[in-house]
Amino acid sequence: xxxxxxxxxxxxxxxxxxxxxxxxxxxxxxxxxxxxxxxxxxxxxxxxxxxxxxxxxxxxxxxxxxxxxxxxxxxxxxxxxxxxxxxxxxxxxxxxxxxxxxxxxxxxxxxxxxxxxxxxxxxxxxxxxxxxxxxxxxxxxxxxxxxxxxxxxxxxxxxxxxxxxxxxxxxxxxxxxxxxxxxxxxxxxxxxxxxxxxxxxxxxxxxxxxxxxxxxxxxxxxxxxxxxxxxxxxxxxxxxxxxxxxxxxxxxxxxxxxxxxxxxxxxxxxxxxxxxxxxxxxxxxxxxxxxxxxxxxxxxxxxxxxxxxxxxxxxxxxxxxxxxxxxxxxxxxxxxxxxxxxxxxxxxxxxxxxxxxxxxxxxxxxxxxxxxxxxxxxxxxxxxxxxxxxxxxxxxxxxxxxxxxxxxxxxxxxxxxxxxxxxxxxxxxxxxxxxxxxxxxxxxxxxxxxxxxxxxxxxxxxxxxxxxxxxxxx
Amino acid sequence: xxxxxxxxxxxxxxxxxxxxxxxxxxxxxxxxxxxxxxxxxxxxxxxxxxxxxxxxxxxxxxxxxxxxxxxxxxxxxxxxxxxxxxxxxxxxxxxxxxxxxxxxxxxxxxxxxxxxxxxxxxxxxxxxxxxxxxxxxxxxxxxxxxxxxxxxxxxxxxxxxxxxxxxxxxxxxxxxxxxxxxxxxxxxxxxxxxxxxxxxxxxxxxxxxxxxxxxxxxxxxxxxxxxxxxxxxxxxxxxxxxxxxxx
Numbered sequence: 001x002x003x004x005x006x007x008x009x010x011x012x013x014x015x016x017x018x019x020x021x022x023x024x025x026x027x028x029x030x031x032x033x034x035x036x037x038x039x040x041x042x043x044x045x046x047x048x049x050x051x052x053x054x055x056x057x058x059x060x061x062x063x064x065x066x067x068x069x070x071x072x073x074x075x076x077x078x079x080x081x082x083x084x085x086x087x088x089x090x091x092x093x094x095x096x097x098x099x100x101x102x103x104x105x106x107x108x109x110x111x112x113x114x115x116x117x118x119x120x121x122x123x124x125x126x127x128x129x130x131x132x133x134x135x136x137x138x139x140x141x142x143x144x145x146x147x148x149x150x151x152x153x154x155x156x157x158x159x160x161x162x163x164x165x166x167x168x169x170x171x172x173x174x175x176x177x178x179x180x181x182x183x184x185x186x187x188x189x190x191x192x193x194x195x196x197x198x199x200x201x202x203x204x205x206x207x208x209x210x211x212x213x214x215x216x217x218x219x220x221x222x223x224x225x226x227x228x229x230x231x232x233x234x235x236x237x238x239x240x241x242x243x244x245x246x247x248x249x250x251x252x253x254x255x256x257x258x259x260x261x262x263x264x265x266x267x268x269x270x271x272x273x274x275x276x277x278x279x280x281x282x283x284x285x286x287x288x289x290x291x292x293x294x295x296x297x298x299x300x301x302x303x304x305x306x307x308x309x310x311x312x313x314x315x316x317x318x319x320x321x322x323x324x325x326x327x328x329x330x331x332x333x334x335x336x337x338x339x340x341x342x343x344x345x346x347x348x349x350x351x352x353x354x355x356x357x358x359x360x361x362x363x364x365x366x367x368x369x370x371x372x373x374x375x376x377x378x379x380x381x382x383x384x385x386x387x388x389x390x391x392x393x394x395x396x397x398x399x400x401x402x403x404x405x406x407x408x409x410x411x412x413x414x415x416x417x418x419x420x421x422x423x424x425x426x427x428x429x430x431x432x433x434x435x436x437x438x439x440x441x442x443x444x445x446x447x448x449x450x451x452x453x454x455x456x457x458x459x460x461x462x463x464x465x466x467x468x469x470x471x472x473x474x
Numbered sequence: 475x476x477x478x479x480x481x482x483x484x485x486x487x488x489x490x491x492x493x494x495x496x497x498x499x500x501x502x503x504x505x506x507x508x509x510x511x512x513x514x515x516x517x518x519x520x521x522x523x524x525x526x527x528x529x530x531x532x533x534x535x536x537x538x539x540x541x542x543x544x545x546x547x548x549x550x551x552x553x554x555x556x557x558x559x560x561x562x563x564x565x566x567x568x569x570x571x572x573x574x575x576x577x578x579x580x581x582x583x584x585x586x587x588x589x590x591x592x593x594x595x596x597x598x599x600x601x602x603x604x605x606x607x608x609x610x611x612x613x614x615x616x617x618x619x620x621x622x623x624x625x626x627x628x629x630x631x632x633x634x635x636x637x638x639x640x641x642x643x644x645x646x647x648x649x650x651x652x653x654x655x656x657x658x659x660x661x662x663x664x665x666x667x668x669x670x671x672x673x674x675x676x677x678x679x680x681x682x683x684x685x686x687x688x689x690x691x692x693x694x695x696x697x698x699x700x701x702x703x704x705x706x707x708x709x710x711x712x713x714x715x716x717x718x719x720x721x
């Protein structure tokens with residue numbers, strides 16, 4: 001698949017957006033899957049049981065800002081508390097560091113088979129590819145992640161990784177890879193995945209998880225999952241490695257309890273997820289289960305560049321996916337078109353910040369700025385404002401096409417001069433009317449961006465300014 | 475005080491000026507029906523939004539400062555567009571932050587700038603609309619009007635007064651039409667696809683016309699409806715309220 005192979009390269013991965021979007025818009029299966037996709041409706045029902053949802057959003061944004069304002073302090077506290085309870089804390093400054101650290105741990109502990117629960121940060125570093133290249137067997141255990149792994153693809157959504165697939169796609173994939181009779185019932189397909197995954201859980205020697213949050217006051221890792229695979233992954237194998245970004249630290253468990261009220265409701269509409277797991281250190285004497293070793297890898301990989309800048313608010317993100325669930329662009333093109341790990345509005349802000357503005361020029365522009373994302377964001381990230389600021393940075397760095405820059409300059413120059421502007425619009429109104437012809441409709445405009453899929457109602461022949469002046473005179 | 479006429483400056487907007495002047499005249503008629511004393515500053519051109527959303531901050535700033543100066547003497551500024559009024563009210567302060575000396579004047583402008591239907595309902599308290607309309611309408615909420623200016627009930631309250639008009643709500647009136655300014659040209663294929671969902675939603679109401687408050691959405695929806703061969707009419711709310719749908 002073009003989109004997924006494009007997403008594997010680290011060089012300018014978010015380029016080629018338009019071509020990928022075009023492919024997805026013309027892929028009947030993706031379109032069918034995206035039409036069925038309605039987590040926005042689930043959220044609307046989910047938040048209805050809280051009468052103070054907006055107050056909790058305000059509180060949650062403040063909690064995230066407090067974490068980010070003293071990030072160094074909270075991270076140091078986390079390291080201290082986690083270390084005290086037997087967790088080994090690692091710092092990954094780059095994506096390459098993530099892979100290096102995981103491989104080192106795997107070698108030192110002598111593991112061969114690795115099972116994973118969801119980790120988007122590991123997608124940033126292409127950890128699975130790196131591990132497989134070193135000869136390790138890696139199995140994704142989140143159902144959606146398992147599906148995209150079988151398909152040789154990447155997640156197209158941060159919490160619903162296989163949302164671009166239909167039931168038929170999954171039925172074909174399971175029959176092919178499991179070598180079982182093809183099933184089409186969702187319940188049967190799920191049970192089949194469960195049976196296959198159970199063997200992986202029992203034979204996995206290392207479990208890799210993400211981390212929804214890390215808690216400074218207790219040195220804990222907090223995981224929010226629905227399928228139970230997170231608990232299997234973090235407790236059954238003898239080594240547990242969690243990977244999370246530096247921005248995911250919360251000062252206290254009390255803070256986490258506030259954020260959790262929003263996270264699951266914003267994501268899937270659930271008042272709470274099936275599992276909320278707080279892991280604090282490896283197996284202790286007297287514990288019945290748990291890993292012998294627990295590692296937490298805390299990742300920078302571009303995040304500190306946002307601190308103290310006009311982009312810092314993006315680091316509030318708690319990865320609920322509500323922005324993409326409500327985005328008219330995402331809903332139509334799906335996640336793979338965005339070309340890197342995080343799709344949708346938050347991806348359009350994070351991707352250029354993490355991999356370079358020049359490597360993701362389309363993303364901040366490919367948005368209508370409808371602000372549906374900003375309205376639903378549980379931590380009030382002003383996503384359209386951040387996209388607009390990224391557009392300004394593109395202009396400042398000369399990344400926009402010269403035609404666009406020249407066009408804007410000419411238009412702005414004219415609009416500054418009412419006399420010339422009045423003359424230019426008078427001509428445009430007449431020209432437009434004459435092109436519009438008898439049906440008063442323009443069918444083709446230069447560049448064809450507008451008229452490829454739409455007509456343009458023609459101007460009426462005279463501007464308001466002219467008609468108003470005529471009326472004043474009469 | 476109650477005999478004093480409200481002194482309103484009408485900001486026509488660049489798109490209405492060029493594409494559909496009848497909306498400007500409809501706004502004028504409505505404001506005059508509401509007893510306002512309306513002036514239309516002749517030097518006005520554009521609020522600067524296309525430049526602002528394209529990242530050309532300097533160009534946007536020069537146009538914004540021009541608007542601030544042009545409407546300095548108006549008691550209220552009324553705009554037949556949620557997007558242009560939203561630009562002034564929600565974004566000018568940020569856009570002109572580099573000009574601290576302008577700040578008081580910018581804030582004064584933002585505070586007295588209104589979207590047309592919001593002004594008619596909440597400030598001018600228009601109690602009888604001049605228009606009539608025979609048929610079913612459905613109303614599309616423009617993103618900026620809805621989310622920046624809080625325009626939701628106002629147009630519906632006014633449409634409810636139009637004799638002969640029935641309002642059939644579509645399933646997702648708050649869903650973006652896909653316009654997004656230059657987005658519609660730069661990403662025309664995606665934009666048209668988003669517009670399709672809007673067109674389907676409109677069609678499912680069986681309405682004779684879709685009514686809305688922003689010219690950007692209007693050109694987009696009307697353009698896509700026409701291309702689909704759908705003959706549903708598209709009117710600006712001001713045209714319907716003023717009874718000027720034929721012009």
